[in-house]
Amino acid sequence: MISFDYTLLIPVLPLLMFLTLGIGGHRLKPLMAGLLGSAAMGVVTVLSYLTAIQYFFVGGGMGADGYVALIPFQFTWLAFTDTLRITLGVMLDPISVMMLVVISTVSLMVHIYSLGYMKGEKGFQRFYAFLSLFSFSMLGLVLATNIFQMYIFWELVGVSSFLLIGFYYRKPSAIAASKKAFIVTRFADFGFLLGILILSYYTGTFDFGILTQPETSPVASMAGVSFMGLSVVSWAMVLVFMGGAGKSAMFPLHIWLPDAMEGPTPVSALIHAATMVVAGVYLVARLFVVYHFWAADIQEVIAWVGAFTxxxxxxxxxxxxxxxxxxxxxxxxxxxxxxxxxGVSGYGGAEGTGYMAAMFHLFTHAMFKALLFLGAGSVIHAVHSNLMTEMGGLRKYMPVTHITFLIACLTISGVPFLSGFFSKDEILVAAFEHSKVLFAIEFLVAGLTAFYMFRLYFNVFWGQERHYHHTPHESPWVMTVPLMVLAFASVFSGYLPFTHLVSPDRLPFEVHLHWGIAIPSVLIGLAGIGLAWVLYKRPSRVPDRMAAAMGGFYTTVYHKFYIDEVYLFVTRRVLFNLVSRPISWFDRHVVDAFMNALANVTNGVSDRIKGLQSGQLQMYAATFAAGVIGLVLLALYYLGSA
Known part of the structure; x- marks a missing residue:
């Protein structure tokens, strides 16, 4: 029997590194702090890969009926009843082990890359402490044995995000972006918490192992209870999905993610491209059995929200x-x-293709999107600008960045036979079998993706060569090595046998490449690349003329359909003016006025009677005598009347 006791070190090491660098980092030289953080993440990565190999390929996770959930470590933190208790522990199953590989790989590359990118930045040690805190939070989230433990680490991820986005705390836009991310996701997380409470109230448990058993789950007992025409389990699961939609920036809770780019570029690669934003996907996958069997209506909602977004x-x-x-x-x-x-996935065998494809694409996307962000960081590092309009012709100066960025662009565009081609094709197959409308939307998105990625690529590395203040140069090896590692992963991660590793019922199954869908999706991707080639490979005024011809529509899209402005209008004009101001007036003029009047009356009465405690013996004696005389007279009056 293979022992997985060492897996406790996977989340603990980043926690120890956060405490070390957070408390004593100022005593270390910046390079030493970075090397310590990177070394600890290197150990975590080795342990994560060892866990994956032992779980998937050595047989440590295989039981008689497929892969099993193993809990090598667990203890009870709070016990409410015999069944309702909050435990903290480590759970290993196919999707948690897969996420260990994703998080550790991307985090290690970001740690190494940041040694070069963040060199000379004030707060270098603080940056590595925050990276370690984020890694600990995300690892704790995916290893959670129960939904409440997941919620604890879910909030820690939010704190880490706030700290890292606002790393440049002297920059107003970065502070505004960090607050925006924190506030928007807190609203979503409030829904998540309500969903947890409803689910635990009716089922009497937080435990994933109990909640996600198709035959014996206590969730089935909620099926007959309804509220406002919707089953209680549907209410609970839509609230849980609200938390996932906030963390994964699904419409209309997406507004925080673009602004989060104000943080350092390695932060964008780590949190907002590869790991944090897929926490919502992981949450839905973790509770997929509940959605599929008892909240199928909400599963359909998830599909349409995903498609629209x-x-x-x-x-x-x-x-x-x-x-x-x-x-x-x-x-x-x-x-x-x-x-x-x-949202479109079934449960058993090939019907679970959607679930497998979602996890497969999560895995491949983490590699090529981290590569894209780190490649973008390499470009920004060279030209000191984020704007494509100030870039061009950089392939001559940055050959490694150019080639690795091109690989990532080809991968996300679904070019055969790179990893993105395999994972995206399976999603399209699942969508086609569920709904032709959903398939048509994602088919169009495949073409748009290829177009906007190669619009970016040609504008940066081809197009019009700019007059730079300083001649651009390739980034140092500490930045280019992670690019090459991620490029390798972007090419070959698609060849992992995901159908044998991840499925909703944890049983291996077989799928074959659906050429009837793969060929059209490749063709529309190539069409997008070709259109970008024509418009942007060489300097041209055609794109500007096309934008001008679209008029107001282009302006609306450029301003992100004015969703941010709508939020500001609702917040400032409606909530602040129509709700907050009347409440504030009532608070000042009614609540405060009543309390102030009460205080004034009390003060007035005390002023009137404080002379009774003057400390003068004569007055006390006179008062005493008057009281005695009064009592005697009162007694005589009552005796006379009797």
Whole structure:
């Protein structure tokens, strides 16, 4: 029997490193702090890969009926009843082990890359402490044995995000972006908490192992209870999905993610492209059995929210000029793909293709999107600008960045036979079998993705060569080595036998490449690349003329359909003016006025009677005598009347 006791070290090491660098980092030289953080993450990565190999390929996770959930470590933190208790522990199953590989790989690459990118930045040690805190939070989230433990680490991820986005705390836009991310996700997380409480109230448990048993789950007891025409389990699961939609920036809770690009570029790669934003996808996958068997209506909602978000974000990405914002909207679109796949998935065998495809695309997307962000960081590091309009011809100066970025662009565009081709094709197959409308949306998104990614690529590395203040140069090896590692992963991660590793019923199954869908999706991707080639490979005024011809529609898309302005209008004009101001007036003029009047009356009465405690013996004696005389007279009066 293989022992997985060492897996406790996987989340503990980053926690220890956070405490070490957070408390004593100022005593260390910046390079030493970075090396310590990177070394600890290197150990975590080795342990994560060892766990994956032993679980999947050595047989440590295989039982008689497929892969099993193993709990090598667990203890009870709070016990409410015999069954309702909050435990903290480590759970290993196919999707948690897969996420260990994703998180550790991307985090290690970001740690190494940041040694070069963040060199000379004030607060270098603080940056590595925050990276370690985020890694601990995300690892704790995916290893959670129960939904409440997941919620604890879910909130820690939010704190980590706030700290890292606002790393440049002297920059007003970074502070505003960090607050925006924190507030928006807190609203979503409130829904998540309500969903947890409803689910635990009716089932009497937080435990994933109990909640996700298709035959014996106590969730079945909720099926007959309804509220406002919807079953209680549907209410609970839509609230849980609200938390996932906030963390994964699904429409209409997407507004925080593009602004989060104000943080350092390695943060964008780690949190807002590869790991944090897929936490919502992971949450839906973790509770997939509950959604599929007892909240099928909410599963359908998840599919349509994912489809709309993917199209909505892809359209906006076409108009953006900041390279990090293009990649941010690309992330929104790709996360939408994953949500759609979970929403259309069945349960057993090939019917679970959507679930498998969502996890498969999560895995491949983490590699090529981290590569895209780190490649963008390499470009920004060279030209000191985020705007494509200030870039061009950089392939001559940055050959490694150019080639690795091109590989990532080809991968996300679904070019055969790179990893993105395999994972995206499976999502399209699942969508086609569920709904032709959903398939048509994602088919269009495939073409848009190829177009906006190669619009970005040609503008940065080809197009019009700019007059730079300083001649651009390739980034140092500490930045280019992670690019090459991620490029390798982007090419070959698609060849992992995911159908044998991840499925909703944890049983291996077989799928074959669906050429009837794969060929058209490749063709529309190539069409998008070809259109970008024509419009952007060489300097041309055609794109500007096309934008001008679209008039107000282009302007609306460029301003992200004015969703941020709508939120500000609702917040300032409605909530602040129509709700908050009347409440504030009532608080000042009624509540405060009543309390002030009460205080004034009390003070007035005390002023009147304080003379009774003057400390003068004569007055006390006179008062005493008057009291005695009064009592005697009162007694005589009552005796006379009797």
């Amino acid at each position: 993917s199209l909505f974000a892809a359209v906006i990405a076409i108009t953006q000029h900041d390279i990090k914002r293009v990649l941010a909207f690309s992330t929104l679109s790709q996360i939408g793909y994953m949500m759609l796949a979970l």
